[in-house]
Amino acid sequence: MNEQGMQSAEKAVSQVLGAGSITWTSDVNGNFFGWVKLCDSKSLLSIAPPLAEIGARLMTVTAYGNDKFGRIAGHGIAYHFDLDGVVVTVSVCLPDSPPRVPSITPWFQNADWNEREFAELYGIILEDHPNPRRLFLDKGLDAAILDRLVPLSTMMNGASTSTLWEKVFAGKQLPEWTKGENNS
Amino acid sequence: MTSTTYTLPVGPLHVALEEPMYFDIQVEGETVRSVELAAGHVHRGMEALAMQRNYFQNVTLTERVCSLCSNSHPCTYCMAVENLSGILVPQRAQYLRVIADEVKRIASHLFNVGIMAHLTGFDSLFMHAMEIREIMQDAKEGVYGNRMNLGQCIISGCRRDIDDSTGPFLLGQLELLKPQLDELYGVFERDPLIRTRTRGIGLLSFEAAKRHAVVGPVARASGVAYDVRRKAPYAVYPDLDFEVQTDTKGDVHSRALLRLREAVESVKIIKQCLRQMPEGPINIKAIPPIPPGEAVARSEAPRGELFYYLRSDGKDTPQRLKWRVPTYMNWEALQDMLANCQVADIALIVNSIDPCISCTER
Amino acid sequence: MLQFLSKLAPRSPWIYRINAGSCNGCDVEMATTALIPRYDVERLGCKYCGSPRHADVVLISGPLTLRVRDKVLRVYNEIPHPKVTVAVGVCPVSGGCFRDGYSVGADIDHYIPLDVIVPGCPPRPQAIMEGVLKAVEVWRARLEEGICSHS
Amino acid sequence: MTDILEAAFAILIFPGGLFALALGLFLKGTDRKVLARLQRRVGPPLYQPVLDIIKLMTKETLIPSTANEVAFRLAPVLGLTGVLVTAAVMPIGGVWSGVNGLGDLLILLYLLPIPAMGLMLAGGASSSPYGALGFSREMCLMFAYEMPLIASFLAVAVRVGGATGSLLSLPAIMDYQFQHGPLLFDPVMLPAALALILFIPGTMGSGLFDIPEAEPEVIEGPLLEYSGPLLAVFHLMSVVKLVVVLELAVALLCPNPLVAGGGAGVLANLAWHICKCLVLLMVSVTCFRAATGRLRLDQGFSFFVKYTSPLALVSLGLAFMLR
Amino acid sequence: MLPFLKIMLRNLILGPSTDPFPFAPAKTHKNFRGCAVFDPEKCILCGICRHVCAAGAIQLRVSEDGSGMQYMLWHNSCVFCGMCAHYCPTGALTMSDNWHLVHTGAEMFSNCISSFIPFGECAQCGAKIQPRTQAIIDKIGERSPERFLLCPKCKRESIVRNVAKVNHLPAEENP
CATH class of the missing domain: 3.30.70.3270 (Alpha-Beta Plaits)
Known part of the structure; x- marks a missing residue:
């Protein structure tokens, strides 16, 4: 049912990256998902204009660490577009450090918030963004919080959990051994 | 800036706003000159939490993103997991998911139009709309056990079946609801006060709607006929008969009426589901491990398109779980809608996009 | 006379809601409880007020996010004594699902003493009403104590 | 000496003072109860406004650090005093014919805005942007609703004065109605009566005209920063104001007593008067509020200019032609 | 003209729709x-x-x-x-x-x-195993209740013995 979207996406992408650069998957209801991989963040600038031209709608942008515990360096950013019911995800790898990425706001106005968000969460540097302020994070928090925090919290219990639980256990007049760290 | 201009801080804890959000509004007399939106008050770092919790815990966690669309979130999350791991959800469970979604949609839309009446000071109408919503709240409590967080979706299906006792109960509540909903539509359509206050304000043209890429009822009221249930159907929506509601006026009034019409469509959908639902299991007992890879899933939440992106590295917690809620798209369009409006209309216009801050800021 | 007043005063509990970063669930239920005919808290003398300075009973929901913390504390301090705090939902007490998030404070009790707790996610309106009634008891006890200590 | 005592009695006990307060609280309680019924609620007990006042008396008074403290404390007191004085000059048909020389429509024109001025002072003193916004809204709306009030006053005066010229004294207006029947049933005065009935929700800020204290827009405007006893004084002021405007409308439109003569008749007349106030309250405040929401400031303003004022002017014109 | 007036009038006639709670128990769905x-x-x-x-x-x-x-x-x-x-x-x-979970801050x-x-105890060697109360045996251990009460080690041994017995029998019969 979304043949047209597929075709125009195929055309726009292969125009820039050559044929076969988009792979397709589908779900049980016959909805198609296109996947494009870019290895250079600069090529984003060449693929954004043709996508904008065929009327793609930027749905959102996801940034991620190549490994969430930070054991492998590098980040990726996935740009999710909608073309009349077809979802095309363009993933960009950002191997260099510090990670940099050009802004696509000239073609997709609503990229504004998405870009600010990943910039503050992952410390990714945005080039040519019209309004690169913080979006959600409180001033008291460090930038790139997702990069730093996840390794820290690999211990299952965070600080406030253990304090609260100590109070719960303390209130019950249980034997001494219950008050130690969680040991099961 | 002239001397008659002054700054009016709205929020973050403002009675008109259901949730903490903050605007600095430059006001000249009673007219708004510029609006500065500040976000982040409900930012709970949920995406980081989702990366620390395992796939089971994330069902509950995503349900708490926002309690007004609290079925769409876990449902779309489960769809993403199922897309990634190739789990086939039983047909009956698909129907149950649609029913839960539509029940939530009715309640959410009624809440929004009720709040609109409240913001115009029409408290009697607000109470009337909320009383009608109570019918749906009772249905949720009776069928699922909670008035807001249904806890219906799990990976591979649903938790609670609609059986011989809850099925007729739900149907009875719908029969009770339908005539009252129709009457309410008439009131909202014709009441002179509602018309005076809400028509022609918060305008969003078709072009602006396209430019801001708005979704959901906001887009549909501006003439953008995009409904994920039809454009990229999921669950059993292809087998169901309903109409995508659109309008072209793009003002506060048309958005409210559109929501009420959608609620009526939802009643229709639930009735069809209850009729067509096949027998069978409602979930799969053995869930395979989640393989490494990436997947996306979409659904039409009450406020518009909801999008989930899941990236797995094969462990029992997601490598990355990201979601984009409808308000995230609609929020920036407020800049257009609020331009040169009156102070008294700010709350009405903001409410007309049915803002869900806790969704947006996560 | 004062004894008599302290009996009468808690029969007019005015309610104020603070949303400290909640997911809407408790918030919507509080609005439902406070404003709609089915529960009609006005028959208990309750009135929902828009300004913290008019409030007696404060309903708090949400896990107290970092960004909203100072603002919540400011609003809380604007409420005249004697005031009673009711935590609606489990988030203000323990953070619920959101505990250990990097921008969640979780133990609201550290900043604002919680007098009454209404567990639930979200609690049903009847439970919130029970919470308000409990808060009125706490308030009455406090008034009586205060008067005793004055005399 | 007796004049002073009489005036003091009028201001402190009856018909101002205690009586007005009690009547006002009773009217307020009834209003809330009936409103609740119209919304399918049980509603608060009838004496709830009294409990509210008692509660507020036990609360702490907070004064915002940025506020002008003197003006902040003075505003409610000024408002209440003004409105109590106004209540004292209100005549009650068959019970009380007003303080000599004070019951004049011109004086009322000066006395009636005092509560609004108290609110404006409060809004200005609290130095919050919402207070300021409430202040400007109150002022704007006051201009709008004073116009039809003046016009209907004049219409009444001309009609009552007849060929001899206009009469502005309230006792004289009442006397006219005792002889010629209530003005409410005078077809010439019907438009003015309507304007007067619409003036009541305007000045009380209810229904369509709940603009200066609109909760979701300006968070109760001028009252935003008030707490404790000072807020209680404002509440008392508003209930007495309710009594004043209702009694004024009753005096202008239908002051006729139930029975003539003194003794037990006075009590019957008093009860009759309260009944009339209640009916007027139901029509112009309670039902009006239940059936409508609030207009925007500009819409509220033009409502008075477009509909209410012309109504009163029609009566005025007719009264002129027919005298 | 005023569609809401009809509803208002109906409200007045129908009377309050308020639940009696808290003066009477509230209805709770099962x-x-x-x-x-x-x-x-x-x-x-x-x-x-x-x-x-x-x-x-x-x-x-x-x-x-x-x-x-x-x-x-x-x-x-x-x-x-x-x-x-x-x-x-x-x-x-x-x-x-x-x-009914409302409680005070204390x-x-x-x-x-x-x-x-x-913990339960292995019926054979007494090692600590998961709890084995009667309710649990009735619920999930009914297939072979005796073996259900053993620790993993004893359970393994018992299975091996059984297998050996089965394998052994024909061998004895056919010398």
Whole structure:
């Protein structure tokens, strides 16, 4: 049912990256998902204009660490577009450090918030963004919080959990051994 | 800036706003000159939490993103997991998911139009709309056990079946609801006060709607006929008969009426589901491990398109779980809608996009 | 006379809601409880007020996010004594699902003493009403104590 | 000496003072109860406004650090005093014919805005942007609703004065109605009566005209920063104001007593008067509020200019032609 | 012209729709998801409840002497999602319809389920195994109740013996 979207996406992408650069998957209801991989963040600038031209709608942008515990360096950013019911995800790898990425706001106005968000969460540097302020994070928090925090919290219990639980256990007049760290 | 201009801080804890959000509004007399939106008050770092919790815990966690669309979130999350791991959800469970979604949609839309009446000071109408919503709240409590967080979706299906006792109960509540909903539509359509206050304000043209890429009822009221249930159907929506509601006026009034019409469509959908639902299991007992890879899933939440992106590295917690809620798209369009409006209309216009801050800021 | 007043005063509990970063669930239920005919808290003398300075009973929901913390504390301090705090939902007490998030404070009790707790996610309106009634008891006890200590 | 005592009695006990307060609280309680019924609620007990006042008396008074403290404390007191004085000059048909020389429509024109001025002072003193916004809204709306009030006053005066010229004294207006029947049933005065009935929700800020204290827009405007006893004084002021405007409308439109003569008749007349106030309250405040929401400031303003004022002017014109 | 007037008039005639609560008990549907109820007799200490609990409301701690585990469910952290009850293999955890949970701030930390679950003992060697109360045997151990009471080691040995017996028999008959 979304043949047209597929075709125009195929055309726009292969125009820039050559044929076969988009792979397709589908779900049980016959909805198609296109996947494009870019290895250079600069090529984003060449693929954004043709996508904008065929009327793609930027749905959102996801940034991620190549490994969430930070054991492998590098980040990726996935740009999710909608073309009349077809979802095309363009993933960009950002191997260099510090990670940099050009802004696509000239073609997709609503990229504004998405870009600010990943910039503050992952410390990714945005080039040519019209309004690169913080979006959600409180001033008291460090930038790139997702990069730093996840390794820290690999211990299952965070600080406030253990304090609260100590109070719960303390209130019950249980034997001494219950008050130690969680040991099961 | 002239001397008659002054700054009016709205929020973050403002009675008109259901949730903490903050605007600095430059006001000249009673007219708004510029609006500065500040976000982040409900930012709970949920995406980081989702990366620390395992796939089971994330069902509950995503349900708490926002309690007004609290079925769409876990449902779309489960769809993403199922897309990634190739789990086939039983047909009956698909129907149950649609029913839960539509029940939530009715309640959410009624809440929004009720709040609109409240913001115009029409408290009697607000109470009337909320009383009608109570019918749906009772249905949720009776069928699922909670008035807001249904806890219906799990990976591979649903938790609670609609059986011989809850099925007729739900149907009875719908029969009770339908005539009252129709009457309410008439009131909202014709009441002179509602018309005076809400028509022609918060305008969003078709072009602006396209430019801001708005979704959901906001887009549909501006003439953008995009409904994920039809454009990229999921669950059993292809087998169901309903109409995508659109309008072209793009003002506060048309958005409210559109929501009420959608609620009526939802009643229709639930009735069809209850009729067509096949027998069978409602979930799969053995869930395979989640393989490494990436997947996306979409659904039409009450406020518009909801999008989930899941990236797995094969462990029992997601490598990355990201979601984009409808308000995230609609929020920036407020800049257009609020331009040169009156102070008294700010709350009405903001409410007309049915803002869900806790969704947006996560 | 004062004894008599302290009996009468808690029969007019005015309610104020603070949303400290909640997911809407408790918030919507509080609005439902406070404003709609089915529960009609006005028959208990309750009135929902828009300004913290008019409030007696404060309903708090949400896990107290970092960004909203100072603002919540400011609003809380604007409420005249004697005031009673009711935590609606489990988030203000323990953070619920959101505990250990990097921008969640979780133990609201550290900043604002919680007098009454209404567990639930979200609690049903009847439970919130029970919470308000409990808060009125706490308030009455406090008034009586205060008067005793004055005399 | 007796004049002073009489005036003091009028201001402190009856018909101002205690009586007005009690009547006002009773009217307020009834209003809330009936409103609740119209919304399918049980509603608060009838004496709830009294409990509210008692509660507020036990609360702490907070004064915002940025506020002008003197003006902040003075505003409610000024408002209440003004409105109590106004209540004292209100005549009650068959019970009380007003303080000599004070019951004049011109004086009322000066006395009636005092509560609004108290609110404006409060809004200005609290130095919050919402207070300021409430202040400007109150002022704007006051201009709008004073116009039809003046016009209907004049219409009444001309009609009552007849060929001899206009009469502005309230006792004289009442006397006219005792002889010629209530003005409410005078077809010439019907438009003015309507304007007067619409003036009541305007000045009380209810229904369509709940603009200066609109909760979701300006968070109760001028009252935003008030707490404790000072807020209680404002509440008392508003209930007495309710009594004043209702009694004024009753005096202008239908002051006729139930029975003539003194003794037990006075009590019957008093009860009759309260009944009339209640009916007027139901029509112009309670039902009006239940059936409508609030207009925007500009819409509220033009409502008075477009509909209410012309109504009163029609009566005025007719009264002129027919005298 | 005023469509709401009709509704208002009807409201007046129909009278209040207010629930009698709090002056009379409120109606509670039997499906209501209230606080969790724990039956220590049925718990096998598998920990699945803790695994699926997004709110971290469940804790299990092994006692010092290794004789059992302390089971704790803190209602003030529980988000009433019912995942624990859904995944509990023995039905030890269920969601009741009890919503009367209001308590004062002083009871904040004591509002919990606290139960000591002793480990079972292997019927053969006495090693500590998961609890084996009668309720559990009835629920999940009915296929071979004797073997169900053994520790993994003894269970393995018993299976091996059985297999050996089966394999051995024909060998003896055919010399």
